[in-house]
Every structure is written in structure tokens, then in C-alpha cells.
Amino acid sequence: xxxxxxxxxxxxxxxxxxxxxxxxxxxxxxxxxxxxxxxxxxxxxxxxxxxxxxxxxxxxxxxxxxxxxxxxxxxxxxxxxxxxxxxxxxxxxxxxxxxxxxxxxxxxxxxxxxxxxxxxxxxxxxxxxxxxxxxxxxxxxxxxxxxxxx
Numbered sequence: 001x002x003x004x005x006x007x008x009x010x011x012x013x014x015x016x017x018x019x020x021x022x023x024x025x026x027x028x029x030x031x032x033x034x035x036x037x038x039x040x041x042x043x044x045x046x047x048x049x050x051x052x053x054x055x056x057x058x059x060x061x062x063x064x065x066x067x068x069x070x071x072x073x074x075x076x077x078x079x080x081x082x083x084x085x086x087x088x089x090x091x092x093x094x095x096x097x098x099x100x101x102x103x104x105x106x107x108x109x110x111x112x113x114x115x116x117x118x119x120x121x122x123x124x125x126x127x128x129x130x131x132x133x134x135x136x137x138x139x140x141x142x143x144x145x146x147x148x149x150x
Contacts, residue, residue: 013111016073018054021108032094053131094149098145109135
């Protein structure tokens with residue numbers, strides 16, 4: 001079985017991904033115009049979803065006797081910087097905002113796949129699989145909205 005500190009590290013990596021996700025959706029909210037109320041509501045729900053998942057992950061990290069990650073991933077910081085750069089030089093276009101959000105959702109799915117490749121206790125594996133399934137629904141919603149936008 002994997003060592004306790006390694007379990008906490010894996011879970012903290014996912015906490016950092018959710019910190020990235022929250023920051024990404026907060027940034028995406030700023031890119032929307034007034035006609036995108038549906039996306040504003042959706043992005044606020046995504047932020048709320050990540051906060052709830054972070055609580056569950058954080059509880060497990062603390063049970064492992066480790067502190068909860070507070071920051072974001074380096075990749076996430078680069079992703080947000082790219083979003084800022086792109087926004088400065090392009091129109092605030094619904095499709096491009098959704099495409100950027102889909103990119104972030106893809107990164108979250110990859111992080112969960114990587115975590116689930118590890119040898120984890122059964123209860124943590126089940127929790128992560130449930131969270132990944134919940135995030136997959138969010139991903140698919142973003143993707144379908146992007147695909148429907150011309």
C-alpha cells in the first residue's frame with residue numbers, strides 16, 4: 001500500500017487542481033458579457049462544485065496527518081496567464097471562453113486519471129472516482145455548449 005505522505009501528496013495535488021479550477025472560472029466570469037447569464041450561472045456552479053470537492057479532499061488529507069494545500073499548480077498558473085494574454089488580444093468571445101474552460105476541465109480529468117493510476121486505499125479510490133464522474137458531467141456540459149456556439 002502507498003505511504004501516508006504519498007496519499008496526502010496525491011490528494012493535495014487534486015486540491016491544487018481545484019484551486020486552479022476555481023481561479024480559472026473566476027477569470028472566465030470576467031470574460032463574459034451581459035448576454036451570457038447562462039454561463040455566469042454555470043461558472044458559479046463550477047466554482048461551488050470545486051469548493052465542495054476541496055473540502056472532501058482536505059478532510060482526507062488531514063486524516064492522513066498532513067496540511068491541506070493552499071496554492072495552485074504551476075501548470076494552472078501558466079494556464080491562467082495564457083487566458084489573461086489571450087483575453088488582451090482577442091474579442092471576449094463566448095466560444096473562446098468555453099474552449100479555455102474545456103481545456104481546464106481536460107486538465108482536471110487528466111489529474112484524476114493520474115491519481116487513480118496510483119495504489120490508493122479503497123475508500124479514497126471510490127471518492128476520487130465519484131468526483132471524477134461529477135467533473136466529467138461538468139466537462140461534457142462545457143464541451144456541448146462550446147460545440148453549440150458558432
